[in-house]
Amino acid sequence: MSRVMAAPSRSSSREVLRALHVYASLNRGGAETWLMDVLRRAGRNDLAIDVCLVGDRVGAYEEEFRSLGGTIYRCPLRKNPLRFTRAFARLLRDHRYDVVHSHLYLFSGVVLRTAFRAGVPQRVAHIHPVEDVKEKRLLRGMYARWMRSWIIRYGTHFASPSREGWLRFWGPDWERDDNKRVIYNGLDVSRFEQTADPDGVREELDIPKDAKLVLNVARFAPHKRHAFLVDVAERLIGRDKNVYFLFIGAGDLRDEAMAKASAAGLDANVRFVAGASDINRYWLAADAFAFPSVNEGFGIVVAEAAAAGLPVVAQDIPGVREAATACHDVTLLPVATEPEAWSRTLEAAVAKGRLSDDERRRRLKSFPFTIERSIEALRGLYGLPSEPPEAD
Secondary structure, eight states: OOOOOOOOOOSOTTOOEEEEEEESOOSSOHHHHHHHHHHHHHOSSSEEEEEEEOSOSOOTTHHHHHHTTOOEEEOOOTTOHHHHHHHHHHHHHHSOOSEEEEOSGGGHHHHHHHHHHTTOSEEEEEOOOSSOOSOOOHHHHHHHHHHHHHHHHHOSEEEESOHHHHHHHHOTTGGGOTTEEEOOOOBOGGGGOSOOOHHHHHHHHTOOTTOEEEEEEOOOOGGGOHHHHHHHHHHHHHHOTTEEEEEEOOSTTHHHHHHHHHHTTOTTTEEEESOOTTTHHHHHHOSEEEEOOSOOSSOHHHHHHHHTTOOEEEEOOHHHHHHGGGOSSEEEEOTTOOHHHHHHHHHHHHHHOOOOHHHHHHHHTTOSOBHHHHHHHHHHHTTOOSSOOOOO
């Protein structure tokens, strides 16, 4: 049982709380995009957020992060926890932070233990996945139990992007502890208020203006199941050559998915975009969103699809169910559903198409997962007032 501790109160509204968030990288993932939206809206008047990255690769958000006033440190892990621990401890000694906020799932145990030893008063484990995606081997199980015990022992506060995530990680009694909070990955809904440009996007993608466009936005990782979605695309395109698929994302399995699509003869109807700084244009130009992922802490892209006014077909998994409450039209399919049945369901969604610009904007006025609500929840976790002080 974790200790119940209140968030530390701040003695003055002008005092700046310094928080260090720990990530693998600052690439365009769900948790990283959420942090960037927080920084774009929250400023640094009484909450200064910096990051420590354990990966070596330069992420897509790093330049913007610095432009917003944030500092980026690197303590490369490189499969060497002891070297990471020494480097991270040195960082915490040299730069005194009020909060260490880890997004590294089970490895957060090491992060929080190091922060405890360095005297950091508030130590947050932000648990994103609903379940461990690594292979279930004996050593992995031992590691998971070890890290979980350290998270409980050395963490003072705990966050998850969904209620279902807490149920899976802590069990049904999680709400009894005041130090466990749900912080939804809120969106900056103004991104979805612009007028859609379906013709311009289709011209850019070199597809017919009257084509139906199915969108998938996800990192190319095993649990996102891009290979499965290619099988779905093969069946749907086989029935209707006017349907096109757009995959947006990067990752180790991207080349494999591209090769599978090519081998299936889908080159004419499938497009791959590694990353997009103005991804909103694609959201607003699509006709449906397909998301066969089988492990999500919170299906942020499902919430984005809802904000874009798209019908959604996704897997019926815990993290997606909560995000899907924002959708005007959603079908959640059992994980065991075969590609043929998936393609038939998606075909029906494509036929319905996206909402009009006016209807989409109307629905955005009551959208449940906004970045403003996320910032309020994060500030509450840190013991800050809900509204930051105005800049001088």
